[in-house]
Amino acid sequence: MEKIKRKKDSFALISLILGIFSFVHLLGMEKGILALIFGLLALKRISRSGEEGRGFAIGGMILGILSIVLIITVLTLYPEILEALRESFSKTLKR
Numbered sequence: 778m779e780k781i782k783r784k785k786d787s788f789a790l791i792s793l794i795l796g797i798f799s800f801v802h803l804l805g806m807e808k809g810i811l812a813l814i815f816g817l818l819a820l821k822r823i824s825r826s827g828e829e830g831r832g833f834a835i836g837g838m839i840l841g842i843l844s845i846v847l848i849i850t851v852l853t854l855y856p857e858i859l860e861a862l863r864e865s866f867s868k869t870l871k872r
Contacts, residue, residue, distance in 0.1 A: 788819035789830030789837070796840025806848045812841030 795812035799805040816838030823831050852859050 783827065783829045785833065786819045786823050786826070786828045786830035788815045788822060789833035792816035792819055792837025792841070793833040794837070796837035796844070799841060799844035806845055809841040809844035809848070812837045813845070816841065 792812050792815035795808045795815060799808035799812055816834040819830060819834035819837075822828070823834065
């Protein structure tokens, strides 16, 4: 029997990529949030359409959540990082 290949959901792939990139870029919380959103949308679309990609969506969501939790934890435990970022940002704006 020939196995039928089903199309993978594009939102699931986007979720996984954003989840990975949220760890690559320092303070990539926006990418983590987007990974979570796209993962949720992908799961909803997959349940309706029957496409593949559920694992990608879940993986992206997990990475996004971990990224968000890690960033919040680091900024809470080390507030001097946040202050250094504020100073750097204000210097950039003054240029």
